[in-house]
Amino acid sequence: MNTLPVDPLLLSIATPLVVALAIGLGLQKRHSVKLAYVGFGVPALIAVWLWSQFPGDPGASYVFMTRYNTGLQDLGFTLALGLNGISMPLYVMAGIVGLAAGLYAIQSGAERLKVYLMLLLVMQGGLMGVFASIDIFFFYFFHELALIPTFIMVGIWGGRDRSYAAMKMTIYLTAGAMLSLIGLIAIYLKSGAETFDMITLRTELMMHPMEFVTQKYIFGILMVGFGTLVSLWPLHTWAPLGYGAAPSSAAMLHAGVLKKFGLYGLIQIALPLVPAGAAHWAMPLAVLGVVGNVLIIGFITIAQRDLKQMIGYSSVMHMGYAFLGIACLSTLGAGGVVLMMVAHGLSVALLFLLSTCVYHRTHTFDMADMGGLAQKTPVLAAFFVTATMASIGLPGLANFWGELAIFVAAWDFSPTLTALSVAGVVISAIYGLRSAARVFFGPTSEQFNGVIAAHPPADLRWSEKIPALILIIALLFIGFWPKSLSTPLDSALRALYPAVEAPAAQVVSR
């Protein structure tokens, strides 16, 4: 790949950032909007193109790799970019969701559109960087780069309680990020390698694993730190509040893509580097995930009346499956989690997008005040039901494969927890279908009749349809052809997880 004139990965990170800079330097609004298409389009095109070029059997190696010295190379900081089987699916998902969120934002007509687009572009640049980084430092760095705009966007363009929500989100997520940072510094120093480079760390730790006690502490810190970022119960309270208040494009990018940072960190960094620590913490992690996220949050989700809050809670709930999958400590479980992350990213972004479309027609998020919208807006109704089905995990849509793989892997780990988490599918069917029914079918409420009389609702406009279609097509494509992602994923996980399998077996036999 070194024959290319420019490094595609760097280009996908730099394009949105450069466009954001240009807008920030005072570009006219007309040109800003046009340039924003480039800023969101280029990463998505590069992502899809790299996906098509990706080898089927990469093993442990990284593809499209490049390194840049940013000055502190001798201390172990290098901007190293590359994709392996684990990061490629997420990188592609980041590109696609970013494009959908960007297209929607450009057409949204938000107040102070230029600043809005600028922040969203910074976020997009950071997201592409998170999944393209081989260097742990830059992995963290890009995450924070994407996180900061989220706070500002919630604070300025947010809905109800935006000030409180922005503050709460900021403090929770900073706390989580700081804890993870300490965990990463611990890996940097305790590995003896004194580098943030994943490849060196991996080879070093394969040969000389850290002591068990050290591993135990490191994984514990990372679990709580990353867990907060992924809304592990009971550290999840920022999520529904924040997503409820966030403007739709920011919610799409954060809930869809950025939140996966923590899970990705656990799978790509924590499990291969501190496998014994992971084995030690597997059971608590799985119990918190299944009982806390899937069941408790699941029931809370059923009780929601506010559509956006409900989607926020449901995204917290689905993270429970991911924790269970990670706790299996197997290639199948981790692979399932990666597939689920991709599918969930696409489907939750779609749900946030469509919920805003619903709001524009009903002027309320309260589902009790809606009803019978399907008659007025059949296309919106069809899209919404598709998204709900995807989120429940219906075969044919992407989410099915990830959840299936997790359940199969989890059976070997703990049949009880598996059974409980399968009950979660029923829970998500209840709230998913109930929300679709309340919004689109059934009798029209009196209050809603008044709203309809004042503003007759129109069906989806093209500016809303295109981003939604992009996400639906991606969901269907992966749903029917999951192998396009899972083949390189399996190959990478098999090569990276030999150390993981053994301790897992030991723990189970104990």
Add this chain to the structure above:
Amino acid sequence: MNYELLQAAAASNTWGAILPELLLGCLALGLLVLEIVLPKKRHDLIPALAIAGQVAILVGLFINFRTGYLGETTFNGLLKHTESGQFLRAFFLLSSILVSVLGVVALAKQKMPRIEFFHIVMVVSAAMMLLAQANHFVLLFVALETITVGFYILVSYTRSNPLSLEAGLKYLIMGALSSGLLLFGIVLLYGVAGNPALPAHTAESMNFDALRLFLAANPDNVLASIGIVLVLSGVAFKVGAVPFQIWIPDVYQGAPTPVTAFLAVASKAAGFAILLILVRTFAPYASLTTPVLTIMAAATILFGNLAALTQHNVKRLLGLSGVAHAGYLLLGVVAVSATNSALAVGAIQFYLFAYLLASFAVFGVMTHVAGMDDADQDLDHYADLGKTHPFLATVLAIGLGSLAGIPPLAGFMGKLLIFIAAFKAGLYGLLGVAIFGVVISIYYYFGWIKAAFFSTWKAEGAPDTRPARTEVSITARLTLASLALASIILGFYQGPFGDWLMLR
């Protein structure tokens, strides 16, 4: 002392080694002469000349950065020229330039004599530059007093403002107390190291090299221990570490904003420059200094962050957050004290530089937002800054973000490097405290950004209490923009600068 001895001593007075300080002093005196010579309507030339002259000296310093004096001691062991010293000289000169730029903006609002301000700032900066190279207690004390006396004047510079006078008085009393502590500590060390009954006693007991040898030979001397603690306390006053931080909020609020910036950045950096020198001199007593500094660091981080939470006056807020920053820097000093790690020294210097960039960006915005009453700068005055002055608001956000330690800004790299050094030194408990502090600090930094950007509900017809904002001149705009830009770029590309700083 006979003639030959005197001649031999004078031979070591290589004046060329302190040329930047001399030039700065001459420039400062030249300003006063110009004020007399030039006609009154031409006086606005003088600040511009002051800034240009300082920039020229800074450029000269860079050209001659690897001077032949590196690694040598001059003036009979009073000064020791090191690369760290060169870095700090440039650092203090840079902050002097920035204070002058802010001074031009802030003094335009006051009916005050102008030229003396620049004069004093430059004299204080020259003293700081000497301090950074101190290798002897006499020079350390003289330089430190020059700085402190200069600050007595600067803090109460707006003499029509009672708060400024109050601040000056507080600083005077507290400063005198801290000088007293420092001096007492020095005297104890001098006395005990010159005691002929003890091994390795020395006639040169004020000299740091000789003192270190003496301390190494007498590991458990009670008098020396008391002296060390007193000296450290005196310096802790200057950096504003708990329990010597009480003067900070009032003095920071009362002092004119550029002086507050000068206090916050340069005075603190000077304190840490001494602290780094002293900690290595006191290395044989590490079992004493490490716990003392550890407790101090933990208390400083916690106090600074918790006290800043409730502040509404931004100057007090920055003062208390500066206390917290002193705590993070102390974390690095503890790492130096515990393991003598070169990494920690580099990390502290990187942190100081990032702190300089961010602080001056924030103070620069503050001088523009402040009204006639310099002490009254409330968070509410920042309402809608994002809409009316997007440039100032952006610079403010970048500066505050860097202070809070948010990537991709330089402040984050500074914190990260200090944390790595602390982790390497095994200071897990302190690290936990620091993390806790960082998370708390997000609340008030973010609250300020919120005040500037997020629109707030306001009762109709409520009086607008915001003072009129100053127009941003071209010089100020360029300065603020480059500060913000440097904060961003240093966050992800440290380049040869970072490499040099961290891996000397």
